[in-house]
Amino acid sequence: MMPLGGDDGALPAELRRRVHDAAQAELRRVPIATPWQRQAGRAVAAVLAFSALALLVCVIAGIGPGARVGDKAALLGVLLAAQAVGIWSIAAPFSRRRLGAAVASAVVAGLAVALARAGSSTGAGSSPDWLCSVSHLAVDVVPAGVALWLLRGGAWHPLRAVAAGLAAGTVGLLVGEIGCERGVVHVLVYHLGFWLVAAAGFLLATRRVRPRSFAP
Amino acid sequence: MRPLAGDVSPLAPVKASDDVLMARFCRGDEAAFEVLYARYAGVVFGFLNRMLHDQAGAEDTLQATFLSFVRSRGRYEAGTSVRGWLFAIAANAGRDALRRRKARREDLADPDSADVPADAAAAPDPGLARDIEVAFAALPAAEREAIILHKICGFSFEEIAGSLGITATAAKVRAHRGYQRLRLLLGETPEVQDHAKEGLT
Numbered sequence A: 001m002m003p004l005g006g007d008d009g010a011l012p013a014e015l016r017r018r019v020h021d022a023a024q025a026e027l028r029r030v031p032i033a034t035p036w037q038r039q040a041g042r043a044v045a046a047v048l049a050f051s052a053l054a055l056l057v058c059v060i061a062g063i064g065p066g067a068r069v070g071d072k073a074a075l076l077g078v079l080l081a082a083q084a085v086g087i088w089s090i091a092a093p094f095s096r097r098r099l100g101a102a103v104a105s106a107v108v109a110g111l112a113v114a115l116a117r118a119g120s121s122t123g124a125g126s127s128p129d130w131l132c133s134v135s136h137l138a139v140d141v142v143p144a145g146v147a148l149w150l151l152r153g154g155a156w157h158p159l160r161a162v163a164a165g166l167a168a169g170t171v172g173l174l175v176g177e178i179g180c181e182r183g184v185v186h187v188l189v190y191h192l193g194f195w196l197v198a199a200a201g202f203l204l205a206t207r208r209v210r211p212r213s214f215a216p
Numbered sequence B: 001m002r003p004l005a006g007d008v009s010p011l012a013p014v015k016a017s018d019d020v021l022m023a024r025f026c027r028g029d030e031a032a033f034e035v036l037y038a039r040y041a042g043v044v045f046g047f048l049n050r051m052l053h054d055q056a057g058a059e060d061t062l063q064a065t066f067l068s069f070v071r072s073r074g075r076y077e078a079g080t081s082v083r084g085w086l087f088a089i090a091a092n093a094g095r096d097a098l099r100r101r102k103a104r105r106e107d108l109a110d111p112d113s114a115d116v117p118a119d120a121a122a123a124p125d126p127g128l129a130r131d132i133e134v135a136f137a138a139l140p141a142a143e144r145e146a147i148i149l150h151k152i153c154g155f156s157f158e159e160i161a162g163s164l165g166i167t168a169t170a171a172k173v174r175a176h177r178g179y180q181r182l183r184l185l186l187g188e189t190p191e192v193q194d195h196a197k198e199g200l201t
Helices: A013-029 A036-060 A066-071 A073-091 A096-117 A130-151 A158-179 A184-207 B018-026 B030-052 B055-071 B082-103 B126-138 B141-152 B157-164 B168-186 B190-200
Strands: none
Touching: A013 B030, A013 B055, A036 A073, A036 A130, A036 A158, A066 A073, A073 A096, A073 A130, A073 A158, A096 A158, A096 A184, A130 A158, A130 A184, A158 A184, B018 B030, B018 B082, B030 B055, B030 B082, B030 B141, B055 B082, B082 B141, B082 B157, B126 B141, B126 B168, B141 B157, B141 B168, B157 B168
16 A cells, blocks of 8 residues: 555556556457447447337337327437437446436436327226336347447446436337327336336446446 | 657657547557556556555556556547546546445445555654544545545646546535545644645645
C-alpha cells in the first residue's frame, strides 16, 4: 500500500510488465477499433429486424391480421422508435442526457400503449391473462440478449440498465399490441405492468454481471 | 517499439499529445499505446491503490483498467480528455472492485481490517499516518474518488466531472463532503489537520 502522499510512479516493474503484456495481447487480437456508432447501428438494426420478424410471424400465424398492423401503424412506429433510441443510447458512451431521452421515449411509448386502449372494456379472452406476459417474456429474450451484450461493453450504471431493460421490453409490447385485443385493465397489468417488472428484473440481474469493459 | 507511420524518429510519439496518440492507438498503433501506457500506468495505479486501499486489488484493477482501455477504444469520442477518459475507466473498475469486495462482506471501514501501509508505519508519526489511512479508507467511495483526483492527481473539478459523469458542482460537493468527513474522523485539533493535509498532498 502506498502512502497517501506517495509517488504515483511507484508501479512495481513486474506488475508494469504483466499489465502491459496483457493489454498488448488484447490490442494485437483486435488491432483496429470499431467505432461505437457502427456497433450501435448494427445493434439497432438487429433489434428492429427482430421486431419486424416477430410482427411478420404474428401476421402469418393469424395472431395479428395485416389490417390490424396497418391500423396501428402510428403506435407501432412509436414503439419501434423507442426501441431504436433505447438500444442506441446503451451502445453509446455514457451520457445522462442520451439515456434520459431513451427512458423518456420508452415512457412515452408505454403511455401511448395505455392511451390506445383507454375506454375499451376488459374483454374476456379464450386464453388466460398471464399467457400475454409469458409471450412478452418469450419475445423479449433475443432483444434482451442484445441489450445485455451492449451493457457488458461498458461500465454498469443503473440508468443504462433501466434503459436497456425498457428498450428490450418494447418488442413484447409491440407483439402484444398486435396479438391481444383485450381491454385497458388487462394491458395495464399484463402488458405494461409486466414490462416494468421485466425491466426491474433486468436491472437487478445485470448488476452482478461482470462487464467486458469498464469504459463509460 | 515499432515506429509510427510518418514519424521521422521513433522517439517522436513520446512528445505527441494525448489526442494524437489516442487517434493512432484507435487505428491499432502499438507504439502510441506504449507511450500512453508509460505516461499513465503509474498514476492510475496510485489512484487505484488509494481508492481500494488494497495492493492486490489495485493490481487486478489496474489490469482490468488497461484491458478496458484497449477493448473500448472505439467508445472514445475525439475531443474528450484522454486522461479523463482513462481515469473514468479506472474509477468504474475501482467501484466495481469495491462493490464485489463489499459483497464478500469485507468491511473496509473497520480499522482492524484496514491495511496499514508499510510506508505509513515508517513515517515520523506512524500512529497518525495510520489514522489518516484508516480515515481515508472509511470515506464513501464517491468522496474518496473526488479527493484523490483533485488533491493527488491534480484534476480540475471540470476534469473530475468529465471523468465521473457528473457536474463540476457535484464534484466540488463530493470533495467538500469528503474533507468534512475526514475532519470529523480525524478530530478537530489543528495539529492533526495539518498532518492530514500534508499526508494528502
